Every structure is written in structure tokens, then in C-alpha cells.
């Protein structure tokens with residue numbers, strides 16, 4: 001008697017497993033047919049108006065970064081220890097950036113801005129912010145990118 005019960009439950013399990021597999025497979029198939037909205041994810045690196053500094057090995061990299069005015073610079077702490085991004089002139093101060101965390105600051109004025117890490121005074125670097133409009137820009141200041149231009 002015990003054996004037949006076992007066989008029945010085995011068959012039942014097999015049927016359930018097959019149903020789950022079939023449902024999962026058909027769901028997958030139908031979702032594949034839909035145009036996936038996530039396929040156009042922007043790369044995120046080197047976009048206009050943004051720039052990145054990596055904090056790694058107790059140093060800022062690059063040590064000197066040149067950007068245009070209104071560029072947002074993002075520092076990423078890839079070290080296993082806390083660092084800070086602190087302007088020598090007090091213009092900006094990240095506070096503690098924990099390991100793996102980020103800090104962003106937008107430079108709205110041209111100039112040369114030295115900064116350091118409060119915790120490790122040997123860590124120093126510079127952001128050079130250029131003039132607002134590059135010389136090769138057309139005279140129209142704000143032209144939205146026209147499709148097919």
C-alpha cells in the first residue's frame with residue numbers, strides 16, 4: 001500500500017514540476033517578444049557635463065582633472081578606507097566618504113581648485129575648470145539637439 005502511495009505522489013510531483021516548467025517557459029517566451037525597455041540603458045561614463053575621479057590606493061586619480069564650467073565631478077572611493085574630498089579654500093567638503101561611496105560637486109566657476117583628504121593630508125589633487133563656452137561653439141548658446149541634424 002505504501003509503495004502505491006509513493007508512486008502516486010511521485011507522479012503528482014512530476015506533473016507539478018512540469019506545469020511549473022511549462023508556465024515559466026511560456027512566460028519567458030512571451031516576455032522575449034516584448035521590446036525590452038531596459039535595452040537602451042545609457043553607458044553612464046563620460047557623458048557631457050560629468051566627469052569622474054577615482055579614489056584608490058590612497059590617491060586621487062587623475063591627480064589633475066580639467067573640466068568645463070558647470071561640470072559635475074563625481075568622486076568614487078574605491079579604497080577600503082574612508083576618505084574625504086575637501087577643497088583647500090573651503091569651497092566644497094564631502095565629509096567622510098565611506099568605502100565604496102561617492103561624492104559629487106558641480107563646478108560653476110572657472111578656476112583652479114586644489115583639494116585634499118582631511119584624513120590623509122598627503123592625498124592632494126586639483127580640478128581645473130575651464131571657461132564657460134568652448135571657442136568652437138556656435139553663436140547660439142542653447143540649441144537642443146535636433147534629430148537628423
Ligand SMILES: [Cu+2]
Pocket residue numbers: 058082083084117118119120123
Ligand atoms: Cu584619505
